[in-house]
Amino acid sequence: MRFSANLGFLWTDLALPGAIRAAAAAGFDAVECHWPYDHATEAVAAALSETGLVMLGLNTLRGKPGENGLSSIPGREAEARAEIDRAIAYARAIGCGAVHVMAGVAEGTQAERTFLANLAYACDRAPDLTVLIEPLNRYDAPGYFLSTSDQALHLIEQAGSPNLKLMFDCYHLQIMEGNLTRRLGRLMPVIGHVQIASVPDRGAPDHGEVDYRHICAVLRDLGWSKPLGAEYKPIGPTGESLDWLSGLRAI
Structure with a gap:
């Protein structure tokens, strides 16, 4: 199994190129990463080229503070699309293949x-890019428009x-729904x-x-070959939190 470091949580003491x-x-x-926009695309692209790594998303x-995205908020379409354009332009400039469009706090039809x-x-x-949507759990992101995999599937089918x-995101979906093994199998096409x-x-x-040994084995058996995103909050220095990496990599 291969892994991607989410630099929104890992090596946050370093600027993005250093991370x-x-x-x-x-x-x-x-x-x-989450929001790389304070860093020049040239510096990020140079670090990616130097290391041979790809920025996945x-x-x-x-x-504004507390909004957690704009794209589901009626009346904010111009702002939402400006941020979509910004994300797309940044992704293309650094060779990033996916943009996560954040929904925001909203509800209703x-x-x-x-x-x-x-x-x-x-x-x-x-x-040319993958557009991603992500259910967030209601404990960490109260009021967020998208909170379950069934809702996400409905949106993808409608679109x-x-x-x-x-x-x-196994963390969010385990909190909201559980049953990760069957959900991975059912949702793999999307x-x-x-x-x-x-x-x-x-x-x-x-x-x-x-048990991520089990989850990795399930993904392997389902034919998943892309890196899994390690989006966790380390206690202490990131480098001291990586004992899990070699064991899961071997699956």
Whole structure:
């Protein structure tokens, strides 16, 4: 199994180019991030080229404090699409293959229509990229529009865009729904990326209520070959939290 370091949580003491180099030195196969926009694309692209790593994905900006995204909020379409455009341009500049369009805090049918319209905009603007949507659990992200895999599947089916995919975050979906083994099997055709962290503390994927040795074996048997995103919050220095890596890599 191969792994991607999520630099939104790992090596946060370093600027993004330095974190990319640290991930390469630690043996990761790829990297991903949340919001890289404070860093020049030239510096990030140079670090990726130097290390040979690929940036798998990045997020649209969240908007104002507490909003957690804009794309499902009626009346904010112009702002949401400006952030989609910014994310697409940044991704293309650094050779990143996916953009996670963050929904924001909203509810109801008008929010769904707004989100679908903005996702259609993103998919049409970036047919060369994967557009990702991610259910977030209601404890960490109260009020977030998208919170379950069934809701995400409904949106993907409604949108009908071949480049719209599900970000299957095992941490969020275990909290909201559980039954990860069967959900992975059922949703595999629409999954664009998988992320891992322990549950319930979102620490390294070597403890808690999810056995990632089992999850990795399930993914292997399902034919998954892309790196899994290590999106966890280390206790202490990131380099001291990586004992799990060699064991899961061997699966």
